[in-house]
Amino acid sequence: MAAAAHKEPNYMNVFWALLVLTLAEVGIFYLGLPKVVMIVCLIVMALVKAGLVAAYFMHLALEKRTLALIVVSPLVLSAIIIIGLTPDSVFSYPRKPPEHWVLPGQEEPASEPNAEPSAPSPEQVAPPAQAPPVDGGPA
Secondary structure, eight states: OOOOOOOOOOHHHHHHHHHHHHHHHHHHHHTTOOHHHHHHHHHHHHHHHHHHIIIIISOGGGSOHHHHHHHHHHHHHHHHHHHHHHHHHHHOOOOOOOSSOOOTTOOOOOOOTTOOOOOOOHHHHSOOOOOOOTTSOOO
16 A cells, blocks of 8 residues: 655745744734734734644644544634633622631521520530649639
């Protein structure tokens, strides 16, 4: 069985494309565009550069389309997560810390407004036991 010969990509063309995209990114930064437009442009150019690197330097352009789907699907899922969580980070203001910190297991029972006070438990009524003095004197 003869080995399938694959055509080597012209790496210099990929290099020049990456260089032009990098210079364009620097140029867009200094154009003074609105922040949202600048960020969208920078993200799109970064994705194009990542695609070029993956396609030619990682030889994914010569692979089957199934492998490309495996590589692209995490990118799509992460974009969905970022877009879905952006409103939470933009419109959610930091909450104030509670004024009274309560540790787990030390919660105070919630009393109802019209509830009668309950009788105190024996632990609450009895004073703590004191050990007798070592020298035998009065306690």
